[in-house]
Amino acid sequence: MLVRKAKIDDRLIESGFRVGQRVHHDKFGYGQVLAADGTKLQVNFEKAGLKKVISTFVTGV
Template sequence: TVIEGEGRLVATADPKAASGWTRGQRVFHQKFGYGSVRAIEGNKLVVAFEKAGEKKVIDTFVEKA
């Protein structure tokens, strides 16, 4: 038996991440505290935290504040 098929790589951001976060949005992180989203790179957020400075975190590690 021969099974033939065609595959293609589809690069996409997580739809939840793409639509769930916006620049300037306030967030809370367990360790770093409150901050605001500066940039969104797929499921990673660049966040300027009030006390910890600017950090890149995975979106599931923060919650909307």
């Protein structure tokens, strides 16, 4: 099984989060960033599942 590392690009820098980074959201709890597009993040939350959120609504942990 091959694993590719995420490439850091302008979209990730703009959001302030990296793919794979652990984050916390007040309503959805803890999760992991799967993708970033500008300030929009796709996060897999432990209890709430897959969600798209704006980066200002989560904090890195």
